Amino acid sequence: MPELPEVETVRRGLSPAMVNRQIAQVELRRKDLRFPFPPNFTRRLRGREILTLRRRAKYLLADLDDQMSLIMHLGMSGSFRVEEETLGDFVHARNRLTAHDHVIFHLSNGQRITYNDPRRFGFMLVIPTADILTHPYFSHLGVEPLSKMLNAKFLARAFNERKTSVKSLLLDQHVIAGIGNIYACEALYEAKISPLREGGDLVTKKGTPTAALMRLPKTIKDVLEKAIAAGGSSLRDHRQTNGGLGYFQHQFKVYSRENEPCYNCGKNKNISRLIQSGRSTFYCPGCQK
DNA sequence: AACACCCCCTGTCGGC
DNA sequence: TGCCGACAGGGGGTGT
The missing domain is CATH 3.20.190.10 (MutM-like, N-terminal)
Structure with missing residues (x-):
């Protein structure tokens, strides 16, 4: 959890x-x-x-x-x-x-x-x-996502020439430490990046971050900070230590929203689910490219 | 090196 | 009602 x-x-x-x-x-x-x-x-x-x-x-x-x-x-x-x-x-x-x-x-x-x-x-x-x-x-843990260590330059170096999907890279604790399945999905949605993109595809031939990759550090930090402010996400087990629920699950844009309309594309596109590295990925095929 | 796949364990939910 | 399979926020190990 x-x-x-x-x-x-x-x-x-x-x-x-x-x-x-x-x-x-x-x-x-x-x-x-x-x-x-x-x-x-x-x-x-x-x-x-x-x-x-x-x-x-x-x-x-x-x-x-x-x-x-x-x-x-x-x-x-x-x-x-x-x-x-x-x-x-x-x-x-x-x-x-x-x-x-x-x-x-x-x-x-x-x-x-x-x-x-x-x-x-x-x-x-x-x-x-x-x-x-x-x-x-x-x-072997990677950078703390809320630290200055996580920036576009770092991601360009970490993703360069990687054929692994960007979703799987976000889940790889050796690269960034602390992101899990929910926030990987949410951050990619906010950055309008398809979870299927290869890591190396987000880096230019010069090894610098593409425009899409430039967006990613901020969306990661934003989604994590908003989730902390909401006391986390309570799907099943997560509780605050006073027994209260977190409530960031009410702010999910894609996670657990398969077949529901994309908030960005309206009813034209629904959220899709696919399996990557054995985990469910939720994303909008309409606006995540 | 990097990947897909499997496992650990319990509970819940949807379909039949 | 009950049974059964799929699935769940993580992560480590194995085999290719």
């Missing part, structure tokens, strides 16, 4: 609850998510203070007070919720747990943070903070 805007929404929701707080206890309600929890996972977190909560691509990184960092990935269906857990409330709190509440962080201030993940594609691990940059999960 969660692409960059959803993970960022979660980060902002968790920060007030987690940062400068101590983890009193971590409760695992099963031994694995996508992978088994590493040995001593709970012991390494118990008693630690969380200094910062960062996001890199679709990962959440909680830096601890002992030079270690808790790495969390939400997979397709992970979500967190923050609740009060006073002593008197404890029994009631337990009763509010559901079948897919897999990890509970009990904080020393009486709050608890519960990780829920029906599909269990998410995972958590603890590694030294200093090792994050060289860790296999992070060392």
Whole structure:
């Protein structure tokens, strides 16, 4: 589920609850998510203070007070919720747990943070903070799409001579890190670029960006920023940490709108769906060239 | 190197 | 009503 805007929404929701707080206890309600929890996972977190909560691509990184960092990935269906857990409330709190509440962080201030993940594609691990940059999960990640690193010049270099479709390139976390299926579709629509175009086709023979490629960095940033402002997109599982829904799904122009009219072309053209790299792509054949 | 394809897992939805 | 297949926001591995 969660692409960059959803993970960022979660980060902002968790920060007030987690940062400068101590983890009193971590409760695992099963031994694995996508992978088994590493040995001593709970012991390494118990008693630690969380200094910062960062996001890199679709990962959440909680830096601890002992030079270690808790790495969390939400997979397709992970979500967190923050609740009060006073002593008197404890029994009631337990009763509010559901079948897919897999990890509970009990904080020393009486709050608890519960990780829920029906599909269990998410995972958590603890590694030294200093090792994050060289860790296999992070060392090959591409640029942050909301940073200045993402610009037309960068994309021209990354796309040059690539025969891969621009849609697949946007999903490639080695190029840009954090875009997922929804926002790749939406950004290409806004840029009026067909998802079927080869990457190299968006670069001139001189290696400079074409006019179409010049539009793309801004549409990516715009769609991600608007989605963050809306609290992300809630299709099934995504929740803000207070339990509220994101509402960017109401602003989708193409995603999940197969056979519905294009807002740009009117009733002349409908949104199409096709499969690229095994994922659904939604686009308008009328205005995306 | 770069691609298509498959898998992990659970839930939901539409068609019959 | 129930059953069954398709599909879902991610990402890693394999084989070509």
